[in-house]
Amino acid sequence: MAVYPPASPDYYLLYLIDITPRKILEGELRRRNAFFHNLIDSSVDGIIASDMKGKIVIFNTGAQALLGYDEEDTKTLHVTQLYNEGVAYELIKRMRSDDFGGKGKLLRQQMIVKHKNGNDIPVSFSGGIIYDHDLEIATFGLFTDLRALQQIEENLEQTHKMLMHSEKMAGLGRLAAGVAQEINNPMSGIMLYANLVQEELGDEHPLRPDLQTIIHEAERCKVIVADLLEFSHQNTYEMELVDLNDVIVKTLTILQHQPLFHNITIIRQLDPELPAIYGNATRLNQVIMNIVVNAAQAMDGKGRLRITSRTRSNKDINEISIEDTGPGIEDDLLEKIFEPFFTTKETGEGTGLGLSVSYAIVKEHKGSIRVTSTSKAGTTFTLKFPVVMENLIGENDG
Secondary structure, three states: OOOOOOOOOOOOOOOOOOOHHHHHHHHHHHHHHHHHHHHHHOOOOEEEEEEOOOEEEEEOHHHHHHHOOOOOHHHOOEHHHHOOOOHHHHHHHHHOOOOOOOOOEEEEEEEEEEOOOOOEEEEEEEEEEEEEOOEEEEEEEEEEEOHHHHHHHHHHHHHHHHHHHHHHHHHHHHHHHHHHHHHHHHHHHHHHHHHHHHHHHOOOOOOHHHHHHHHHHHHHHHHHHHHHHHHOOOOOOOOEEEOHHHHHHHHHHHHOOOHHHOEEEEEEEEOOOOOOEEEOHHHHHHHHHHHHHHHHHHOOOEEEEEEEEEEEOOOOEEEEEEEEOOOOOOHHHHOOOOOOOOOOOOOOOOOOOHHHHHHHHHHHOOOEEEEEEEOOOEEEEEEEEEOOHHHHHHHHHO
16 A cells, blocks of 8 residues: 655645547547548649748658659758749749639649659649648649640640541542543553654654653653552552561662662661561562652761661550651651652652652551651651551460
8 A cells, every 4th residue: 555755734636637538539630640641642643732931841652753752852852943943933923812713722734843853744733822820831732744644635636637637648549540540541652652753763863862851751750650559549469467677678678789878877776576567568668668768868878777666555566767867857848748749859859759658558557657857866757557466366375
């Protein structure tokens, strides 16, 4: 039994306070705090909060993934470092205004934030100011990555352009077929009778050069007619399993010994595991040859040509890229290069049908063709073709 020291007066007062409700409240606060912490951390969007001095107090895993910083980095990171110069102060100014969603709010602003490595990242930003009564104590922002959305929009725009182009090409193809058939027969007659007259007059006749000019120009017309028939799909071709690497190698073998290619460095980066596609090797050879020759001519026979083959989209798509180091193509001409009869070459040096025919051939193979160009990096043609599904099934079974 406890013995208490003597005291005056000879009694003690003992107060007992039940703290059970406080402990329950503390437990509830801990659970709520953990819940909100997990809620913020599990957001796929970046969530960042900082005090009014710019010290970061919340930097969730979504923000870390978006901007490349880890938890240790945020201890010394100032919020202004996440933006281009002056942007953070402009955001605060807009949050304090009534014109962007109400005072203390800023809704759906598209802007740029800075990754740890210095790269710009497009985001959709919404944020606001946190108040304690009328005192500003913190700011917060929600950052949604727009890179994937912008890529989707770009692809949709490109698809729309290609559909419009395909529709226009189909109409021109029908017109071209009729014109080609009408021109072909009289051109054959002109060439036949010009040759007969040339033989009759002999090699020394003064009109021989004129007849040779007639024959040469008629032959050019025949070439144009042949291109028109190709463009209008008037010929049928057998489709079989084709190795695109083999098409590339055979095309380069034919071309690399030509004088135009003597001072051009050709770099091949071909995926040896490239699966086959359904196609016609001769037609595909025509596509590769046309693009490669155009590239060599653009470089004036001097430069570097890189040809790459690889798979995309979980090996569902074969991609071929042909990059040159030429002067590039002006932006206003990029959308025209696949149009029939459009050419940047001098009169008499090209029919303007080469890329139109190539476009049609790629479409026959259910593929796509795209061109990008800058004045500093030359021009890149990108071809994509669907892989034969049986190949993929066989690989998976193996």
